[in-house]
Amino acid sequence: MLKIPISEIISRIKEKTGLDEKVIEKKIDDKVEELSGLVSRDGAAHIVANEFGIQLFKTTETGLLKIKNILPGLKTASVVGRVLRIYPVRVFTTKKGNEGKVVSFLIGDATGRIRIVFWDTNQIKLIEEGKLSEGDIIKITNAYVKEGINGLELHARSASLIEVNPNIPEAKEIPPLDELWQLSERVSIKNITDEGVYEIRGAVVNILENNPFFDVCPICKKRTHDGFCSEHGRVEPKKSMFISTIVDDGTDNMRVVFFGKQAEQLIGMSSEEAYNLSKEHNDPFYPIEVKKIDILGRELVIEGKVSKNDFSGELEMIARRLTTPNPIVESKKLMKELEK
Numbered sequence: 001m002l003k004i005p006i007s008e009i010i011s012r013i014k015e016k017t018g019l020d021e022k023v024i025e026k027k028i029d030d031k032v033e034e035l036s037g038l039v040s041r042d043g044a045a046h047i048v049a050n051e052f053g054i055q056l057f058k059t060t061e062t063g064l065l066k067i068k069n070i071l072p073g074l075k076t077a078s079v080v081g082r083v084l085r086i087y088p089v090r091v092f093t094t095k096k097g098n099e100g101k102v103v104s105f106l107i108g109d110a111t112g113r114i115r116i117v118f119w120d121t122n123q124i125k126l127i128e129e130g131k132l133s134e135g136d137i138i139k140i141t142n143a144y145v146k147e148g149i150n151g152l153e154l155h156a157r158s159a160s161l162i163e164v165n166p167n168i169p170e171a172k173e174i175p176p177l178d179e180l181w182q183l184s185e186r187v188s189i190k191n192i193t194d195e196g197v198y199e200i201r202g203a204v205v206n207i208l209e210n211n212p213f214f215d216v217c218p219i220c221k222k223r224t225h226d227g228f229c230s231e232h233g234r235v236e237p238k239k240s241m242f243i244s245t246i247v248d249d250g251t252d253n254m255r256v257v258f259f260g261k262q263a264e265q266l267i268g269m270s271s272e273e274a275y276n277l278s279k280e281h282n283d284p285f286y287p288i289e290v291k292k293i294d295i296l297g298r299e300l301v302i303e304g305k306v307s308k309n310d311f312s313g314e315l316e317m318i319a320r321r322l323t324t325p326n327p328i329v330e331s332k333k334l335m336k337e338l339e340k
């Protein structure tokens with residue numbers, strides 16, 4: 001089943017025709033009745049949209065979908081994207097005892113990222129023989145969409161057409177590799193399975209107790225060691241802080257670390273102020289302890305860089321931008337999502 005919410009279909013019809021929502025709803029209900037209950041209300045909405053000549057699945061002129069527009073249930077989808085990451089080829093044994101292979105890789109365009117899966121030995125060979133590598137552009141025609149554990153996946157069929165570095169205009173629109181990794185996209189924490197830059201919306205559910213203070217150079221803000229900056233020599237260090245938290249967005253949780261400005265913003269106190277307060281109470285964690293009640297459960301939009309912690313091996317985010325969800329921006333974001 002194609003999961004386009006009926007509200008989205010209605011808003012598309014409204015956008016195209018200028019009809020009132022009530023009128024559109026009536027048309028959908030009439031259609032259900034006309035087809036004597038053979039189709040669901042959702043199905044009827046699709047038909048009404050079609051009657052108005054509205055294409056619910058926007059494609060480019062060549063039929064290529066932007067990654068953002070790849071929806072669950074699509075039985076045929078074509079896409080062009082840049083290969084961001086190739087995962088190792090896996091070998092498995094089928095129920096009949098035959099050996100099979102599968103490989104997956106991540107591609108991206110300016111609108112998002114998606115995992116591609118190859119089952120066909122000839123397609124897998126492209127990777128095994130180094131004919132498809134990270135950074136290459138790939139065009140896949142006639143694949144199908146599946147919901148995997150980590151979000152949507154696009155599976156190639158044996159009949160799918162695979163083109164590496166095709167000479168088409170759409171390929172030229174795809175940002176270079178480093179830019180693609182820098183593009184942040186709003187994601188659910190459970191879908192963060194790889195390093196990259198992401199935006200999440202969630203609540204701080206825990207703060208890890210530690211001594212948050214460290215010394216920085218007053219000129220370059222880099223960490224100093226015993227009053228020495230590697231660039232500026234002996235300096236009068238300033239205090240900075242880091243706060244290590246657990247953020248939960250309802251799908252999963254992740255360690256998010258706030259440094260410097262972001263940490264100050266989180267607790268609403270400058271590092272110097274916090275440091276003086278901690279001295280007064282002879283407890284480095286005191287300033288955070290007193291702010292805990294304000295921070296815990298507060299919903300935040302956090303953009304940050306996710307990388308593997310060398311020590312724990314787990315993915316964690318270093319916050320680089322922190323905002324409180326703004327209802328206007330959030331609803332615009334939602335509208336934009338729906339328009340796509």
Ligand SMILES: [Zn+2]
Pocket residue numbers: 217218219220221222229230231232233
């Ligand atoms: Zn310095």
